[in-house]
Amino acid sequence: MASVTAPVPSALHPRAAGFTKPARPIERRLGLLFATTGVALILLMGVLGLIMRLTQATVVDLSPAWFYRLVTLHGMGMITGALIAAMGALWYVLHESVPLRAGHMLASYALTVAGAAGVLVATLIGGFGAAWTFLPPLAFFPAGQWPVWSESVFFVGMMLVGSGFFVYCIDVLRQTTSTYGGLTGALGWRFLRGREPDAPPASVIAATVVAFDGLLAMSVGMTIGLGLLGRTYDTGVGFDLLVSKNLVYFFGHTIANLLIYLAAGAVYVLLPRYAGRPYEVTKVFVAGWGVALVLIVTVYSHHLYMDFVQPQWAQVVSEISSYASALPVAVITIYSLTMLVWGSRYRWTLASSLLYVGLAGWAIGGTGAVIDSIIPFNFRLHNTVWVVAHFHTYLMLTVVVWLLAFIAHLLERDAGVTSSRGARTWTIALLLIGGFGLTGTWFVEGILGIPRRYAIQPPGTAGYSLAGSIFGLMFALGVLVCVAQLASLARTAWGRRHYAFVDHMDSWTGSHYEARVSRAGGKGPAVEAAAPWAPADVPLAGRVQLCFAAAVCVVALASFFPQIVTASEASVRYHHLDHAGHFFLGLMVGLLIGSLPAVSRRLGDRSSLGLATVIAAPAAMMLVMVPRFYEPLERHPFEHALYHLAMAAFGLATGLGASRLGRVGGRLASFLSIGMVLLFAAAMKGG
Amino acid sequence: MSLHYGDPQIALGVVFAVLVLLLATAFVVIAVQAGSEVGVERVHDVGYWLRKRWLVLLIVVGVLVVGISLFDLPYASGGAAGRTVVKVTGGQFFWSLQPGSVPAGTRVRFDVTAVDVNHGFGLYDPHGHLIGSVQAMPGYHNKLDLTLSEAGVYRIRCFEYCGLNHSTMQSSFRVTPR
Numbered sequence: 071m072a073s074v075t076a077p078v079p080s081a082l083h084p085r086a087a088g089f090t091k092p093a094r095p096i097e098r099r100l101g102l103l104f105a106t107t108g109v110a111l112i113l114l115m116g117v118l119g120l121i122m123r124l125t126q127a128t129v130v131d132l133s134p135a136w137f138y139r140l141v142t143l144h145g146m147g148m149i150t151g152a153l154i155a156a157m158g159a160l161w162y163v164l165h166e167s168v169p170l171r172a173g174h175m176l177a178s179y180a181l182t183v184a185g186a187a188g189v190l191v192a193t194l195i196g197g198f199g200a201a202w203t204f205l206p207p208l209a210f211f212p213a214g215q216w217p218v219w220s221e222s223v224f225f226v227g228m229m230l231v232g233s234g235f236f237v238y239c240i241d242v243l244r245q246t247t248s249t250y251g252g253l254t255g256a257l258g259w260r261f262l263r264g265r266e267p268d269a270p271p272a273s274v275i276a277a278t279v280v281a282f283d284g285l286l287a288m289s290v291g292m293t294i295g296l297g298l299l300g301r302t303y304d305t306g307v308g309f310d311l312l313v314s315k316n317l318v319y320f321f322g323h324t325i326a327n328l329l330i331y332l333a334a335g336a337v338y339v340l341l342p343r344y345a346g347r348p349y350e351v352t353k354v355f356v357a358g359w360g361v362a363l364v365l366i367v368t369v370y371s372h373h374l375y376m377d378f379v380q381p382q383w384a385q386v387v388s389e390i391s392s393y394a395s396a397l398p399v400a401v402i403t404i405y406s407l408t409m410l411v412w413g414s415r416y417r418w419t420l421a422s423s424l425l426y427v428g429l430a431g432w433a434i435g436g437t438g439a440v441i442d443s444i445i446p447f448n449f450r451l452h453n454t455v456w457v458v459a460h461f462h463t464y465l466m467l468t469v470v471v472w473l474l475a476f477i478a479h480l481l482e483r484d485a486g487v488t489s490s491r492g493a494r495t496w497t498i499a500l501l502l503i504g505g506f507g508l509t510g511t512w513f514v515e516g517i518l519g520i521p522r523r524y525a526i527q528p529p530g531t532a533g534y535s536l537a538g539s540i541f542g543l544m545f546a547l548g549v550l551v552c553v554a555q556l557a558s559l560a561r562t563a564w565g566r567r568h569y570a571f572v573d574h575m576d577s578w579t580g581s582h583y584e585a586r587v588s589r590a591g592g593k594g595p596a597v598e599a600a601a602p603w604a605p606a607d608v609p610l611a612g613r614v615q616l617c618f619a620a621a622v623c624v625v626a627l628a629s630f631f632p633q634i635v636t637a638s639e640a641s642v643r644y645h646h647l648d649h650a651g652h653f654f655l656g657l658m659v660g661l662l663i664g665s666l667p668a669v670s671r672r673l674g675d676r677s678s679l680g681l682a683t684v685i686a687a688p689a690a691m692m693l694v695m696v697p698r699f700y701e702p703l704e705r706h707p708f709e710h711a712l713y714h715l716a717m718a719a720f721g722l723a724t725g726l727g728a729s730r731l732g733r734v735g736g737r738l739a740s741f742l743s744i745g746m747v748l749l750f751a752a753a754m755k756g757g
Numbered sequence: 758m759s760l761h762y763g764d765p766q767i768a769l770g771v772v773f774a775v776l777v778l779l780l781a782t783a784f785v786v787i788a789v790q791a792g793s794e795v796g797v798e799r800v801h802d803v804g805y806w807l808r809k810r811w812l813v814l815l816i817v818v819g820v821l822v823v824g825i826s827l828f829d830l831p832y833a834s835g836g837a838a839g840r841t842v843v844k845v846t847g848g849q850f851f852w853s854l855q856p857g858s859v860p861a862g863t864r865v866r867f868d869v870t871a872v873d874v875n876h877g878f879g880l881y882d883p884h885g886h887l888i889g890s891v892q893a894m895p896g897y898h899n900k901l902d903l904t905l906s907e908a909g910v911y912r913i914r915c916f917e918y919c920g921l922n923h924s925t926m927q928s929s930f931r932v933t934p935r
Contacts, residue, residue, distance in 0.1 A: 211874045412787055416790075452916065
């Protein structure tokens with residue numbers, strides 16, 4: 071009897087073998103862990119969304135108090151779920167080019183999941199319902215609906231999610247910049263200027279941009295979150311509401327926007343595997359992502375168009391940025407990916423169909439967003455459900471769809487097959503009709519002038535909500551059909567991983583049949599270790615930089631001069647600025663000491679400790695700047711002096727921690743921490 | 758109150774619908790073409806040629822739309838001379854307008870603020886068309902200039918989530934015949 075191992079079938083395009091590396095267990099496991107956790111959270115939040123839509127349709131009788139709890143949970147939960155899953159997807163594809171640290175990834179996971187649990191407790195048990203945008207000071211005007219503890223738990227949860235993403239971004243940035251020759255190398259700018267013959271892979275450029283902007287967004291989110299947390303235990307803390315609103319939307323808009331860019335970074339790698347053509351990184355691509363690096367963080371202020379007190383130049387800059395930010399998406403990402411598909415004998419599988427649908431969702435949702443970003447149009451659409459329509463279009467029909475595609479891709483690769491054509495067709499049809507139908511009802515209601523976040527819809531509009539609910543159910547059904555296919559693929563993949571299929575020929579009859587035999591326990595391709603730590607990879611390298619830092623320290627000493635400390639008592643803001651000066655002094659001293667070659671060698675690679683310090687030390691510094699904490703100390707000169715020294719000590723710890731994060735990561739973490747304390751000074755009026 | 762479609766919003770909806778239709782057609786055509794085999798060089802030649810024109814088209818449209826929009830900004834400018842100032846204050850969950858009515862044709866300056874949390878002052882004309890909205894924020898005064906030429910009852914709804922009774926936070930403003 072003869073037997074031959076049957077060739078492993080592939081769900082990918084035949085040409086993809088030429089440019090697709092085999093998946094390593096660590097990538098697959100972490101990718102699946104993140105994606106399944108995130109998608110599970112998304113599904114749960116989707117159910118809540120459906121309940122809310124049915125409430126607006128008067129089919130479900132939910133009280134306004136519960137409606138707004140669900141609004142809050144749905145928003146924060148969706149953002150968190152999509153964030154976790156998209157982080158996993160990008161990590162999966164990035165790990166091919168850049169050796170990332172699984173430990174940091176797991177720390178990021180633990181922090182994010184803990185944060186999500188906090189938000190669940192604050193909303194479902196505590197009744198917190200200030201919406202995920204929590205515009206100050208709404209959290210502290212609960213109208214008898216939630217206790218103070220729920221506010222604290224919500225903000226701690228929100229900041230834990232932020233810390234998880236912060237850890238992820240620092241690790242990604244550190245590894246991409248050290249692998250590709252610094253920030254300009256990882257962004258492809260050296261290639262753009264002709265200094266490098268080859269550009270980094272598309273996923274590396276996208277990940278570097280996302281990590282850079284993600285760090286900015288998270289730092290701002292942490293700043294306002296800490297201020298709000300301080301307010302929960304000290305009512306003496308006050309806010310400049312315009313500055314706070316800017317901070318909230320800088321954080322909120324940017325993080326929601328980054329979800330799609332995170333997922334897009336993965337799509338640059340996944341979609342070519344079905345088109346059989348590698349994604350070509352051109353100078354136009356690099357330039358486009360360079361533009362996106364800036365525009366992703368400048369467009370947020372279109373949320374403040376109807377705050378007429380916002381400087382008018384900022385409104386105009388935001389309008390131009392908002393339109394311009396659509397150009398790289400329309401001309402580079404979506405266009406070039408469709409070019410890749412064109413005439414490629416595209417292999418239509420579950421994953422590849424979902425990837426393609428996501429491109430359409432982004433194009434259509436983005437068009438709705440661009441219309442809303444023109445100021446005179448926004449005057450008529452601001453905070454109507456048109457806004458809900460456009461962001462649901464690209465969250466449901468791009469981000470969620472791409473995250474499902476990512477899981478499908480992992481399973482299809484392992485299983486070597488895809489699901490049946492009929493099941494795929496049903497999935498896509500239900501997702502498209504249900505998704506665009508649901509958002510379509512919101513677009514129509516937006517034209518009608520119906521405001522968003524209404525527990526009770528204006529009279530005569532329940533029909534739209536009912537139609538939306540039916541479409542929403544169709545979309546949910548599409549997701550369920552998709553999940554059923556994923557489960558089936560997972561079973562096949564599990565079987566293929568543990569058993570080999572062997573082609574047997576019966577020597578008596580000559581007939582062939584396939585038999586399943588246990589597979590020998592192979593470990594799969596080896597995992598590359600993360601780049602070895604180099605003592606010289608510090609924020610301040612060389613004598614000139616160290617001397618410059620020493621000079622800056624001398625100048626920053628001025629923040630301790632009695633005349634300056636006394637002058638800073640003129641207002642809370644000036645006093646907080648003086649605290650920022652103390653912190654800055656400590657930070658520079660810490661960076662300087664940590665960057666000294668002898669000290670760096672002795673400290674060694676303590677990047678985990680460094681990460682924890684750059685998150686915890688500035689946070690602690692800002693939390694002790696509330697009146698309840700420091701006012702008693704002001705009566706005792708010695709203790710008051712110690713308090714000011716503590717500000718510098720927090721800075722010192724931050725600087726030392728940052729010195730463990732490499733040149734780019736350390737500098738950026740330092741810059742962000744001083745930015746956080748300055749923003750804190752600008753936003754807080756009391757304390 | 759009954760809600761009706763406002764004219765500018767209908768125009769926006771039609772433009773959006775046309776764009777969606779064009780995009781959907783493009784994606785269907787590309788999906789159908791995806792099954793064929795076209796050489797990469799050919800795809801690059803045609804694709805990059807078309808992409809340049811696509812970029813130029815989007816830039817031209819952007820310059821025109823953004824440029825024209827700058828002449829129609831809703832932000833009040835200059836002093837309130839010649840205008841009737843209506844002080845609008847939002848609070849959980851009420852609106853206060855002083856005065857509560859003006860004669861038709863009056864050039865009004867709405868001076869909008871709030872006493873507790875952020876609210877949104879959304880104004881509907883007597884036919885239920887949304888005229889527009891402006892934020893009401895404690896500590897700040899947003900000024901909106903309008904000429905209300907049609908007599909009738911103008912409905913006000915809250916346009917920024919402000920807590921439990923956000924969806925029922927309503928009021929009205931009367932424009933009397935001259």
